[in-house]
Amino acid sequence: MPMQEAVEQYQKALKLGRKCYKDAVIHGSYPYLPALDDCLVGPSTAGVSDLGVLEIPMEMVVGTRTDARKNAFAANFMPLLEQDTEFAAKWIRLCDDHLGETGIQEPVRCVEYLGRFYVQEGNKRISVLKSFHAATVSAYVTRMLPPWSQEPEIAAYYEFLRFYDCAHIYRVRFDRPGQYRKLQAALGFECDHVWSGEERLDFLAAYTRFQSAYDRRRRQEEQAAASDALLVWLKVYSFDALKEMSDGELDKSLEAVWPDVISDVQSDPIAVDTVPAGPDKGIKGLLFGVVRPSHLQVAFVHSHDPAVSNWVSGHELGRKYMEIALEDKVTTRTYWPKSEEDTGEAMMEQAIKEGAQVLFSTAPQQIGACRKMAAAYPEVKLLNCSLFMPYTGVRTYYSRIYEAKFLSGVVAGSLCRGKEIGYIASYPIFGVPAGINAFALGASLTCPGARIRLRWSCCDPKALERFDAEGVELVSNRDVPTPTQYQARWGLSRLREDGVREPLISPFWNWGIFYEQVVRSILDGGWDITGSHGKTQAINYWWGIQSGVVGTRCAPGLPEGCRRLVEILERDIGSGELDPFRRVIRDNRGTERSDGERWFSPEEILKMDWLCESVEGEIPGFDSLIPAAREMVRLQGVYREEIPPRKEGVLL
Structure with missing residues (x-):
């Protein structure tokens, strides 16, 4: 038989x-x-x-x-x-x-x-x-x-060899560098942890269940591997939860993160939206039958009390601006921690239970909580103030502050009596090197040969005091978070003979315009038309001077000629006639970065990890940062994929 x-x-x-x-x-x-x-x-x-x-x-x-x-x-x-x-x-x-x-x-x-x-x-x-x-x-x-080579597949394979020495598992395969370290961290292990036989069997049993759920959900044309899907899933849920879930619960949880699974393996998982939605988006929404709400409950979840944080107070001003602009079409509520129990996740859960249909979280560190809310409440529109996050369920937003930095550089060059200008950068995160470079290019426009001395507040909190002691006359410091805040030593300032710094010009954020435009797009039916053009992509808003979200504020002491020049150049940037980066550019290691004929894409500007030839300094490594700065750089750093992941915290 x-x-x-x-x-x-x-x-x-x-x-x-x-x-x-x-x-x-x-x-x-x-x-x-x-x-x-x-x-x-x-x-x-x-x-x-x-x-x-x-x-x-x-x-x-x-x-x-x-x-x-x-x-x-x-x-x-x-x-x-x-x-x-x-x-x-x-x-x-x-x-x-x-x-x-x-x-x-x-x-x-x-x-x-x-x-x-x-x-x-x-x-x-x-x-x-x-x-x-x-x-x-x-x-x-x-x-x-x-x-050995730096080809992603080869580099990932050599990482696999180190992983195999620890885990003795072949079933999990990644084709991109860094993924094995993330898996170890997601499981609660150090990157060099050697697995016991029990840990190996425990993982394989759970992974087999996950792979079965993945195979049930996968469609033939979708190319994500089960191991890649698991890593996306572990950004929201824990490995212990995987072991405890029923098959039905596991299927439901995988369904909740499925758009991110598909986006993760795309060559362009993030769509950068650089201009506000125009009225035509609302018309398209009508044509496609998009539901247009007549009123919205909007929540703002902050990481700090607005009374003690200039950053948060700027977003609160934006919320109030949006309330006035949209009158009776919105109702807003604000949440910030008042005790240790008020975590980002707890406050967002409370906001949604109290009726929030749109939720803005104003700190990058809240992205992990946003991801969990997106999986649990897909009907809520979630936004996080951060840059270049690859999550389809959470839209992120920031601004092209480098445009205003260019204008500050123009002023610095025009007032420079020597060739040396100080610059204090915040963190080595997406967009910050672009701001440094734009400032340097602006300075060289009005002062050929100007040199930019770069220091980082995330490495040296007393950088401005050191510039003062060294007699550096012009220094660009951190930006003004709001249009109305007194500038003092913010932005570009000039050291007077009496030792006092006189403000000259500063970039600023006007978050109210952003909040009004985004909420209006939801009311008009344009939200679902924005961004990804039919692809499964995360949407990152990155608006500039044209939108009004970014601007410059000139101090009373700025010479009239400088003020007029700023107005002309700001108008040209807003109209698209002037691009700070469309010129011949070499970095400070002698490599040509632009021949002057090409346009940098938004992604290239966001991900700049080099500095112009006139900049004296470098991008600091992770180990040189002060401890308070490291969480931000883990989330938003231009080299975040190279930082060994931790067992705790958000897994990116």
């Missing part, structure tokens, strides 16, 4: 093989198993090591060592030869062994290369086991190392 079952199994496998072959030919892909020897070109190995007999995941057995059996197998390892061939007879005998009492016991021989396995001996055994959907196979494994 088992022999008859083996024959029938071959017939089923043959149908699957021929279907796979036909589909591959139709779609123009290779219809046979890939051969490792054909993939290796030139000096493709940096060494070989024997790993012994391992239980390896069947899904990662992808090809053969040579192409000697090329015509016998389709790309899915199913047979292609007729039932009356010697090949089929051997396949059927192996299948009979598999169905018998002892099963197939002899390990196959495989070569592992870049985390995938290529069969050297035992192709038919693999074919039989794959036809029965076996999860693993016993194999004697030889590892072939590729030469």
